[in-house]
Amino acid sequence: MNTIVKKVTSYILVCLVLIFTVLSILAIWEVINLEDVIRKILTSLFVIFIASVVVLFIFAVLIRETEPIEKQQQKKVEE
Secondary structure, eight states: OHHHHHHHHHHHHHHHHHHHHHHHHHHHTTSSOHHHHHHHHHHHHHHHHHHHHHHHHIIIIISOOSSOHHHHHHHHHHO
16 A cells, blocks of 8 residues: 555655646746746645645544554453
8 A cells, every 4th residue: 555655756846846837847948927826836836735724624633533443452362
């Protein structure tokens, strides 16, 4: 499972690099206005960051199990 997460993360990062490269080249050739694009990208990233903080809070506080799985398994073995 750990290698799957690493592969997915690396593919996402490669895609982001390609997207930023294309945007930069288009801005250099004055096809697009880079200031507007950067502002929209940063605003979108901020919204995604806030949403991920809320989801992390929900998982960490509200959906958290009272005891870790290992302790539950140890109790079953002891019984």
